[in-house]
Amino acid sequence: MKHQNLLLIAFLSVFSLSLNAQNKEIFDKITVAPGMEVVKLSSKAYFYVSYDDMGSFGIVPCNGLILVNDGEVALLDTPANNERTAILMDWIEQGLQAKLTTFIPNHWHGDCLGGLSYLQKKGVKSYANQMTIDLTREKKLPIPDYGFTDSLTVKLGDMDLCCYYPGGGHSTDNIVVWIPSEKILFGGCMVKEVRATGLGNLSDAAVNEWPSTIDKVINKYPDARIVIPGHGAIGGRELLLHTREMLEKNNKSMP
Template structure:
């Protein structure tokens, strides 16, 4: 009888520990802060928000596109612009009006318009942009708005008292895709390099599919303690998105 009680206690305790370990995403209850026909803003942690805008495509329909806002002490940094200037202006005004925050920088994570399509709106509002040097090169080649400040491999910026970083780990979705990281909350913005669970491979017109898995392996190794992972499209989650993306492109 004692052994049975011990066993039951062990099973219950193990379940409790496993449940607590899987609560990373749920420890903060996400809440929608703003919604219009062009833009949705969702708070996912104490100091981080996903902004979602939309891009009409021939192959995939009206695609929701994610970016990330991180804040500290009434300052903000934005990863990826909404898809156009109108939605970007909407986002800028919301950050200023509702968060009462000064936007210190915008960081496009690659050269496609779901990453820098609204860059002109940020520039018109006096907000500096930073990107990997290859993104500047590709934006220029494609006659897109060009980010103002280039970095080689990585950049670290301050938002309030906290650090925010962007880093290039290798090719995948594009030749220039970087990821963003907010260490104080262990949040990774993967942009279009990372896929939501159960997603397909998406647009591959500028991709290096043979390098994709290896690149994400490097990201996983660098940010082994990540708690929240935000992909360029679809639902955010945890480190499982890294594993899913690695498997999706393995052996391509």
């Protein structure tokens, strides 16, 4: 537990430095549970990090986004299991006094939809790339409720959650979600934090396709104020550019 707390402190320090570098205010931080923290980005957006046990990868900081509007909440990515997801959902409904109604996973890995079965038992509707649905069915995992191809705008009251599939990257099915009213881009695991020196888990990656995928994201969202990666500190558009640079170096090093 002490190790997890030290990791969380280090993560949040980097988070604060990243925002300072962009002349952004330091936002309120809320402890939800040991190894789980929420940071208020605006009156309608909360970033969370949950330090979860990812098996052979050990304890990993997993990021997600909470959006609240008109008494309803959308969650982008769950913690890695039902127990951790239940803790987060309890905080959402008690701390924000709003009902979690909508869930959108970034891709099929456990650090995105590990708590889906719990949310489904609670009546939360889930929306996912059709490729994600096909993969979860193939791998006998909990299956999201509604699928889309290319793009889908999910409404949370009058707030638009713009889901877009730009192509393969960290996984063949990874998407991004753009919230235009907040100028927040949830990039998930296809986007790397600025301190990252490698591309992470490539076991299900579409490495050759990834550069063109990230280029599409860079060009499509020039107004992104906050960019959230799947793991590590959030920042701005520099995360997209840093990811692109690492992909270029990776491709040059390949035979």
